[in-house]
Amino acid sequence: MNEIVFRTDGEGFLSRFFQMVQVVIDQDHGSVALVFLIGVIFGGIVQYSRVDKFEKIAGFAMLKDTIVPKMLFLAVGIGSIGIYFMVENGAANLHIKSLYLPGLILGGILFGASMAILGKCPGTGPVSIAEGRIDVLIAAIGGIFGGLVFTVFYDDIFKYLQGESFGKTILPNLFEGHEQTSVLVFGVVVILIAIFIPKLEMEDELEDHDALR
Protein backbone atom coordinates (compact mmCIF):
# COMPACT_ATOMS: atom_id res chain seq x y z
CA MET A 1 0.00 0.00 0.00
CA ASN A 2 2.87 2.36 0.75
CA GLU A 3 4.04 2.08 -2.84
CA ILE A 4 1.19 4.17 -4.19
CA VAL A 5 2.55 7.60 -5.08
CA PHE A 6 -0.07 10.18 -5.90
CA ARG A 7 0.41 12.71 -8.64
CA THR A 8 1.28 15.82 -6.71
CA ASP A 9 2.05 18.26 -9.50
CA GLY A 10 -0.62 20.46 -11.04
CA GLU A 11 -2.55 23.25 -9.40
CA GLY A 12 -6.03 21.82 -8.90
CA PHE A 13 -7.78 21.30 -5.59
CA LEU A 14 -7.81 17.54 -6.21
CA SER A 15 -4.04 17.41 -6.56
CA ARG A 16 -3.71 19.26 -3.27
CA PHE A 17 -5.98 16.65 -1.71
CA PHE A 18 -3.72 13.92 -3.07
CA GLN A 19 -0.74 15.78 -1.64
CA MET A 20 -2.38 15.58 1.78
CA VAL A 21 -2.82 11.80 1.42
CA GLN A 22 0.77 11.50 0.22
CA VAL A 23 2.11 13.44 3.23
CA VAL A 24 0.31 11.00 5.57
CA ILE A 25 1.74 8.02 3.65
CA ASP A 26 5.24 9.50 3.85
CA GLN A 27 5.20 10.18 7.61
CA ASP A 28 5.50 7.33 10.05
CA HIS A 29 2.25 7.89 11.97
CA GLY A 30 0.05 5.01 10.85
CA SER A 31 -1.43 4.10 7.48
CA VAL A 32 -4.01 6.34 5.82
CA ALA A 33 -6.63 3.68 6.60
CA LEU A 34 -5.72 3.69 10.31
CA VAL A 35 -5.80 7.49 10.56
CA PHE A 36 -9.19 7.52 8.82
CA LEU A 37 -10.42 4.78 11.19
CA ILE A 38 -9.23 6.76 14.24
CA GLY A 39 -11.35 9.63 12.93
CA VAL A 40 -14.39 7.39 12.38
CA ILE A 41 -14.17 6.03 15.94
CA PHE A 42 -13.61 9.51 17.37
CA GLY A 43 -16.64 10.85 15.50
CA GLY A 44 -18.68 7.81 16.53
CA ILE A 45 -17.86 8.12 20.25
CA VAL A 46 -18.54 11.87 20.28
CA GLN A 47 -21.83 11.52 18.38
CA TYR A 48 -23.02 8.47 20.32
CA SER A 49 -22.34 10.12 23.68
CA ARG A 50 -23.98 13.36 22.37
CA VAL A 51 -21.21 15.60 23.73
CA ASP A 52 -21.13 17.47 20.42
CA LYS A 53 -24.40 19.16 21.35
CA PHE A 54 -24.56 22.86 22.17
CA GLU A 55 -26.38 21.95 25.39
CA LYS A 56 -23.33 20.01 26.58
CA ILE A 57 -20.44 22.52 26.29
CA ALA A 58 -22.48 25.75 26.51
CA GLY A 59 -24.55 23.98 29.16
CA PHE A 60 -21.37 23.36 31.16
CA ALA A 61 -20.39 27.01 30.70
CA MET A 62 -23.77 27.87 32.32
CA LEU A 63 -23.12 25.16 34.96
CA LYS A 64 -26.29 23.34 33.92
CA ASP A 65 -24.63 20.27 32.36
CA THR A 66 -21.56 18.35 33.53
CA ILE A 67 -21.39 15.43 31.09
CA VAL A 68 -18.42 16.89 29.16
CA PRO A 69 -16.12 17.43 32.18
CA LYS A 70 -17.10 14.04 33.64
CA MET A 71 -16.33 12.22 30.40
CA LEU A 72 -13.18 14.23 29.66
CA PHE A 73 -11.69 13.84 33.15
CA LEU A 74 -12.41 10.11 33.13
CA ALA A 75 -10.68 9.74 29.75
CA VAL A 76 -7.68 11.78 31.00
CA GLY A 77 -7.43 9.76 34.23
CA ILE A 78 -7.47 6.37 32.52
CA GLY A 79 -5.39 7.73 29.63
CA SER A 80 -2.62 9.10 31.89
CA ILE A 81 -2.09 5.79 33.73
CA GLY A 82 -2.31 3.89 30.43
CA ILE A 83 0.10 6.15 28.55
CA TYR A 84 2.81 6.09 31.23
CA PHE A 85 2.38 2.33 31.58
CA MET A 86 2.95 1.99 27.83
CA VAL A 87 5.91 4.40 27.91
CA GLU A 88 7.52 2.32 30.69
CA ASN A 89 7.11 -0.78 28.53
CA GLY A 90 8.36 0.81 25.34
CA ALA A 91 4.95 0.77 23.66
CA ALA A 92 4.52 4.55 23.42
CA ASN A 93 6.44 7.83 23.35
CA LEU A 94 5.53 11.09 25.03
CA HIS A 95 4.57 13.95 22.71
CA ILE A 96 4.68 17.03 24.92
CA LYS A 97 3.73 20.50 23.71
CA SER A 98 5.95 23.43 24.67
CA LEU A 99 5.11 25.57 27.69
CA TYR A 100 4.96 29.14 26.37
CA LEU A 101 2.91 31.06 28.89
CA PRO A 102 1.75 34.13 26.90
CA GLY A 103 0.46 31.95 24.05
CA LEU A 104 -1.24 29.46 26.36
CA ILE A 105 -2.92 32.13 28.49
CA LEU A 106 -3.99 34.45 25.66
CA GLY A 107 -4.99 31.49 23.49
CA GLY A 108 -6.84 29.89 26.41
CA ILE A 109 -8.85 33.06 27.05
CA LEU A 110 -9.88 33.39 23.39
CA PHE A 111 -10.59 29.66 23.19
CA GLY A 112 -12.62 29.43 26.40
CA ALA A 113 -14.80 32.44 25.56
CA SER A 114 -15.54 31.28 22.01
CA MET A 115 -16.19 27.72 23.17
CA ALA A 116 -18.86 28.98 25.60
CA ILE A 117 -20.55 30.98 22.81
CA LEU A 118 -20.33 28.33 20.09
CA GLY A 119 -20.93 25.38 22.41
CA LYS A 120 -18.45 23.27 20.43
CA CYS A 121 -14.71 22.74 20.24
CA PRO A 122 -12.64 21.98 17.11
CA GLY A 123 -13.03 18.24 17.76
CA THR A 124 -16.78 18.12 18.40
CA GLY A 125 -17.66 20.80 15.82
CA PRO A 126 -17.12 18.55 12.77
CA VAL A 127 -19.39 15.92 14.36
CA SER A 128 -22.11 18.57 14.73
CA ILE A 129 -21.74 19.47 11.06
CA ALA A 130 -22.05 15.78 10.17
CA GLU A 131 -25.40 15.59 12.00
CA GLY A 132 -26.77 18.58 10.08
CA ARG A 133 -26.05 21.66 12.22
CA ILE A 134 -25.81 24.56 9.77
CA ASP A 135 -24.77 27.06 12.47
CA VAL A 136 -21.63 25.00 13.15
CA LEU A 137 -20.86 24.84 9.42
CA ILE A 138 -20.86 28.64 9.49
CA ALA A 139 -18.55 28.49 12.52
CA ALA A 140 -16.20 26.19 10.58
CA ILE A 141 -16.06 28.72 7.74
CA GLY A 142 -15.21 31.34 10.38
CA GLY A 143 -12.58 28.95 11.72
CA ILE A 144 -11.00 28.47 8.31
CA PHE A 145 -10.75 32.26 7.97
CA GLY A 146 -9.24 32.29 11.47
CA GLY A 147 -6.71 29.72 10.26
CA LEU A 148 -6.01 31.87 7.19
CA VAL A 149 -5.37 34.99 9.30
CA PHE A 150 -3.18 33.01 11.71
CA THR A 151 -1.13 31.54 8.85
CA VAL A 152 -0.67 34.84 7.01
CA PHE A 153 0.29 36.86 10.11
CA TYR A 154 2.15 34.09 11.98
CA ASP A 155 5.68 35.28 11.26
CA ASP A 156 4.92 38.95 11.92
CA ILE A 157 2.46 38.83 14.84
CA PHE A 158 1.37 35.52 16.32
CA LYS A 159 4.84 34.01 16.74
CA TYR A 160 5.72 36.92 19.03
CA LEU A 161 2.42 36.75 20.91
CA GLN A 162 3.22 33.14 21.80
CA GLY A 163 6.34 34.26 23.67
CA GLU A 164 9.28 32.26 24.92
CA SER A 165 9.01 28.51 25.53
CA PHE A 166 9.85 27.16 28.96
CA GLY A 167 10.48 23.75 27.39
CA LYS A 168 8.38 20.60 27.28
CA THR A 169 7.82 20.24 31.01
CA ILE A 170 5.71 17.46 32.52
CA LEU A 171 4.24 17.28 36.03
CA PRO A 172 6.33 14.22 37.15
CA ASN A 173 9.48 16.38 36.68
CA LEU A 174 8.43 18.25 39.81
CA PHE A 175 8.47 15.06 41.88
CA GLU A 176 11.97 13.74 41.28
CA GLY A 177 12.39 10.17 42.49
CA HIS A 178 8.62 9.67 42.72
CA GLU A 179 7.72 9.96 39.05
CA GLN A 180 5.67 6.78 38.82
CA THR A 181 3.79 7.52 42.04
CA SER A 182 2.96 11.04 40.86
CA VAL A 183 1.43 9.66 37.64
CA LEU A 184 -0.62 7.11 39.56
CA VAL A 185 -1.84 9.70 42.09
CA PHE A 186 -2.71 12.12 39.27
CA GLY A 187 -4.63 9.45 37.37
CA VAL A 188 -6.60 8.26 40.39
CA VAL A 189 -7.41 11.81 41.56
CA VAL A 190 -8.64 12.82 38.09
CA ILE A 191 -10.81 9.69 37.84
CA LEU A 192 -12.26 10.47 41.29
CA ILE A 193 -12.96 14.06 40.19
CA ALA A 194 -14.82 12.68 37.16
CA ILE A 195 -16.92 10.43 39.39
CA PHE A 196 -17.66 13.03 42.07
CA ILE A 197 -18.59 15.97 39.83
CA PRO A 198 -22.39 16.10 40.33
CA LYS A 199 -24.20 14.84 37.24
CA LEU A 200 -26.23 17.66 35.70
CA GLU A 201 -27.93 17.57 32.31
CA MET A 202 -29.46 20.39 30.31
CA GLU A 203 -32.52 19.16 28.52
CA ASP A 204 -32.80 19.44 24.75
CA GLU A 205 -36.52 19.61 24.05
CA LEU A 206 -36.06 18.45 20.48
CA GLU A 207 -34.18 15.34 21.42
CA ASP A 208 -34.96 14.26 24.94
CA HIS A 209 -38.70 13.67 24.52
CA ASP A 210 -40.08 11.03 22.22
CA ALA A 211 -43.27 12.98 21.69
CA LEU A 212 -41.41 15.93 20.26
CA ARG A 213 -38.97 14.02 18.12
Next chain:
Amino acid sequence: MTHKKTNRLSWWMGGILMSLLLLLTISTFGADRPIGASTFAPYIAGTIFNLDHEHYGYLKLINNSGAWIGIMLIGVLFGGFITSVFITKTFRFSLIPSGWKKYKNTSILSRLTWSFFAGFVMIIGARLAGGCTSGHFLSGMSQLAMSAMVFGGVVMVTLLITGRYFYNTKGT
Protein backbone atom coordinates in the same frame (compact mmCIF):
# COMPACT_ATOMS: atom_id res chain seq x y z
CA MET B 1 -45.95 12.05 27.13
CA THR B 2 -43.08 9.61 27.33
CA HIS B 3 -39.72 10.86 28.51
CA LYS B 4 -37.55 8.25 26.86
CA LYS B 5 -34.20 9.80 26.02
CA THR B 6 -32.23 9.47 22.83
CA ASN B 7 -30.24 6.27 22.46
CA ARG B 8 -26.80 7.26 23.69
CA LEU B 9 -23.64 6.27 25.55
CA SER B 10 -23.29 7.10 29.23
CA TRP B 11 -20.56 9.57 30.22
CA TRP B 12 -18.43 6.80 31.72
CA MET B 13 -18.70 4.54 28.68
CA GLY B 14 -17.85 7.52 26.45
CA GLY B 15 -14.88 8.36 28.69
CA ILE B 16 -13.55 4.79 28.73
CA LEU B 17 -13.87 4.42 24.94
CA MET B 18 -12.22 7.82 24.38
CA SER B 19 -9.27 6.85 26.61
CA LEU B 20 -8.87 3.56 24.71
CA LEU B 21 -8.88 5.43 21.39
CA LEU B 22 -6.23 7.80 22.76
CA LEU B 23 -4.09 4.85 23.93
CA LEU B 24 -4.41 3.15 20.52
CA THR B 25 -3.51 6.38 18.70
CA ILE B 26 -0.49 7.25 20.82
CA SER B 27 0.96 3.72 20.99
CA THR B 28 3.84 2.79 18.72
CA PHE B 29 1.71 0.05 17.13
CA GLY B 30 -0.97 2.67 16.45
CA ALA B 31 -0.09 6.10 15.08
CA ASP B 32 2.68 7.07 17.56
CA ARG B 33 1.22 10.56 17.94
CA PRO B 34 -1.49 12.25 20.02
CA ILE B 35 -5.02 13.09 18.89
CA GLY B 36 -5.50 16.66 17.68
CA ALA B 37 -8.10 18.70 15.85
CA SER B 38 -7.64 22.45 15.49
CA THR B 39 -4.65 22.26 13.11
CA PHE B 40 -7.10 21.37 10.34
CA ALA B 41 -8.28 24.98 10.13
CA PRO B 42 -5.01 26.61 8.98
CA TYR B 43 -4.21 23.48 6.94
CA ILE B 44 -7.54 23.60 5.08
CA ALA B 45 -7.17 27.36 4.67
CA GLY B 46 -3.79 26.73 3.03
CA THR B 47 -5.33 24.06 0.80
CA ILE B 48 -8.45 26.01 -0.22
CA PHE B 49 -6.66 29.29 -0.85
CA ASN B 50 -3.66 27.47 -2.37
CA LEU B 51 -1.16 29.30 -0.16
CA ASP B 52 2.51 28.82 -0.98
CA HIS B 53 4.08 26.54 1.63
CA GLU B 54 7.51 28.03 0.96
CA HIS B 55 6.33 31.54 1.69
CA TYR B 56 4.35 30.86 4.87
CA GLY B 57 6.53 29.45 7.61
CA TYR B 58 3.52 28.29 9.60
CA LEU B 59 2.26 26.01 6.80
CA LYS B 60 5.68 24.36 6.64
CA LEU B 61 5.54 23.88 10.39
CA ILE B 62 2.15 22.14 10.36
CA ASN B 63 2.49 20.31 7.03
CA ASN B 64 2.75 16.83 8.57
CA SER B 65 0.31 17.19 11.47
CA GLY B 66 -2.14 19.17 9.32
CA ALA B 67 -2.32 16.41 6.71
CA TRP B 68 -2.68 13.74 9.42
CA ILE B 69 -5.52 15.64 11.08
CA GLY B 70 -7.03 16.33 7.66
CA ILE B 71 -7.42 12.59 7.00
CA MET B 72 -8.68 12.04 10.55
CA LEU B 73 -11.22 14.85 10.03
CA ILE B 74 -12.68 13.10 6.99
CA GLY B 75 -13.09 10.05 9.21
CA VAL B 76 -14.71 12.16 11.96
CA LEU B 77 -17.27 13.55 9.51
CA PHE B 78 -17.98 10.06 8.19
CA GLY B 79 -18.22 8.47 11.66
CA GLY B 80 -20.38 11.30 12.99
CA PHE B 81 -22.73 11.11 10.01
CA ILE B 82 -23.15 7.32 10.14
CA THR B 83 -23.73 7.35 13.90
CA SER B 84 -26.25 10.20 13.74
CA VAL B 85 -28.24 8.52 10.96
CA PHE B 86 -28.18 4.87 12.02
CA ILE B 87 -27.49 4.69 15.77
CA THR B 88 -28.74 7.78 17.61
CA LYS B 89 -31.11 8.80 14.77
CA THR B 90 -30.45 12.45 15.59
CA PHE B 91 -29.54 13.64 12.08
CA ARG B 92 -31.56 16.71 11.14
CA PHE B 93 -30.77 20.06 9.57
CA SER B 94 -30.98 22.86 12.10
CA LEU B 95 -29.92 26.49 12.44
CA ILE B 96 -30.32 27.20 16.17
CA PRO B 97 -29.72 24.79 19.05
CA SER B 98 -32.65 24.58 21.47
CA GLY B 99 -30.41 25.67 24.36
CA TRP B 100 -29.56 28.90 22.48
CA LYS B 101 -33.29 29.56 21.97
CA LYS B 102 -33.94 29.05 25.66
CA TYR B 103 -31.01 30.96 27.15
CA LYS B 104 -30.01 33.51 24.47
CA ASN B 105 -32.50 34.42 21.73
CA THR B 106 -34.54 33.03 18.85
CA SER B 107 -32.83 35.01 16.08
CA ILE B 108 -31.21 32.91 13.35
CA LEU B 109 -29.08 35.88 12.28
CA SER B 110 -27.79 36.32 15.83
CA ARG B 111 -26.85 32.63 16.17
CA LEU B 112 -25.13 32.49 12.77
CA THR B 113 -23.21 35.74 13.32
CA TRP B 114 -22.01 34.65 16.75
CA SER B 115 -21.11 31.22 15.33
CA PHE B 116 -18.95 32.68 12.58
CA PHE B 117 -17.27 35.06 15.02
CA ALA B 118 -16.74 32.36 17.67
CA GLY B 119 -15.33 29.91 15.10
CA PHE B 120 -12.90 32.57 13.90
CA VAL B 121 -11.69 33.49 17.40
CA MET B 122 -11.62 29.85 18.54
CA ILE B 123 -9.09 28.83 15.89
CA ILE B 124 -6.88 31.88 16.54
CA GLY B 125 -6.95 30.99 20.25
CA ALA B 126 -6.26 27.29 19.71
CA ARG B 127 -3.36 27.97 17.35
CA LEU B 128 -1.86 30.59 19.70
CA ALA B 129 -1.94 28.00 22.47
CA GLY B 130 -0.75 25.24 20.13
CA GLY B 131 -3.73 22.97 20.71
CA CYS B 132 -7.40 22.63 21.60
CA THR B 133 -9.61 20.37 23.71
CA SER B 134 -8.27 17.30 21.87
CA GLY B 135 -4.60 18.23 21.64
CA HIS B 136 -4.15 19.94 25.00
CA PHE B 137 -6.91 18.73 27.28
CA LEU B 138 -7.38 15.10 26.19
CA SER B 139 -3.92 14.24 24.82
CA GLY B 140 -1.76 16.77 26.71
CA MET B 141 -3.25 16.35 30.15
CA SER B 142 -3.13 12.56 29.78
CA GLN B 143 0.63 12.95 29.34
CA LEU B 144 0.72 15.26 32.38
CA ALA B 145 2.08 18.10 30.21
CA MET B 146 2.36 21.40 32.11
CA SER B 147 1.32 23.27 28.94
CA ALA B 148 -1.99 21.36 28.98
CA MET B 149 -2.58 22.11 32.67
CA VAL B 150 -2.08 25.86 32.11
CA PHE B 151 -4.31 25.83 29.01
CA GLY B 152 -6.98 23.68 30.69
CA GLY B 153 -7.10 25.95 33.73
CA VAL B 154 -7.39 29.18 31.71
CA VAL B 155 -10.02 27.68 29.38
CA MET B 156 -12.11 26.36 32.27
CA VAL B 157 -12.19 29.75 34.04
CA THR B 158 -12.90 31.75 30.87
CA LEU B 159 -15.56 29.27 29.75
CA LEU B 160 -17.46 29.57 33.04
CA ILE B 161 -17.17 33.38 33.16
CA THR B 162 -18.40 33.71 29.56
CA GLY B 163 -21.25 31.27 30.19
CA ARG B 164 -22.27 33.23 33.27
CA TYR B 165 -22.48 36.61 31.51
CA PHE B 166 -23.28 35.75 27.87
CA TYR B 167 -26.47 33.78 28.54
CA ASN B 168 -29.61 34.70 30.49
CA THR B 169 -29.62 31.96 33.07
CA LYS B 170 -31.42 33.81 35.84
CA GLY B 171 -34.96 32.78 36.67
CA THR B 172 -34.80 29.53 34.69
